[in-house]
Amino acid sequence: MTLRLGDTAPDFEQDSSIGKLHFYEWAGEAWVVLFSHPADFTPVCTTELGLTAKLKPEFDRRNVKAIALSVDAASSHKAWIDDIEHTQHTVVGFPIIADEDRKVSALYDMIHPEASATATVRALFVIDPAKKVRLMITYPMSTGRNFDEVLRVIDALQLTDKYTVATPGNWKQGDDVIIPLSVQDPQVLAQKYPKGFTAERPYLRLTPQPGK
Known part of the structure; x- marks a missing residue:
């Protein structure tokens, strides 16, 4: 499935680090930053999730919820969260989707076979309260994302909506x-x-x- 700007973000139910998660119900009336990472217990991903956790006050101020994803199991996510919190000196206050069956990865086209046949690339989606896709950014596996830019674009989207x-x-x-x-x-x-x-x-x- 190929998503484009303005499309309705696909709904799903999937296991996560906080248990079974129904995406639309979890998102509620908030903006959402949904982002994938290639694998748990990897260095670049650890820094990214730590940074996202530290940005929670900024996300809250903008009515934004963050949610991550990889194809690892929920038990792996829970163990990795402990590592993230200790090494990045923060608290991970957002869920990580356990996409072992690649269902969500397929819905959001997060696996790019020429980069990896099994792991998700660093895809990021900003989804508004109407569940419309407003931003898509894809980074290579070797490059950590710039979350200052994500906040900047959310500010711009919210301003131009108003x-x-x-x-x-x-x-x-x-x-x-x-x-x-x-x-x-x-x-x-x-x-x-x-x-x-x-x-x-x-x-x-x-x-x-x-x-x-």
Whole structure:
């Protein structure tokens, strides 16, 4: 199965480090970061899951839940969590899906045969409360993910869902944003962007971030 942006994220029931998990019920009305890792007790994955655990306050502030996955068993996940917590000095407060039958990996196309016929690559999905896929990033097995970028994109998605704006390259919280080309009426411009805007070109109009 090939997922694309805007598709409905597949629902599933699967064992996990916290027991049987029904994905939609677990997600509730939150945003979700679902990410896979190649295997338990591996160094890059250990650092990634430790970093995710430390980011819990940032995820909470954005109404985001994290959930990891690999094709190892739940018993392996539980033993590995102990290692993660001791070596990364944190508490793993999110579940790890035990995808031994590769069911979820197939639903989300997480196994890329030319990279590995059995292990999942470093796939990451951001899923909104309506269960729509909003972001997909795939990293090679040898490269740890940049979770600062994941938070940055979630900020951008939540901002552009709330206001009629787009975000420029390298945008971060507090930076100016872009007025979409679909907004041309002067009265609408004045209503939506009361702080005004600067136009480098007719198609490139920057305005202060709304809500700041």
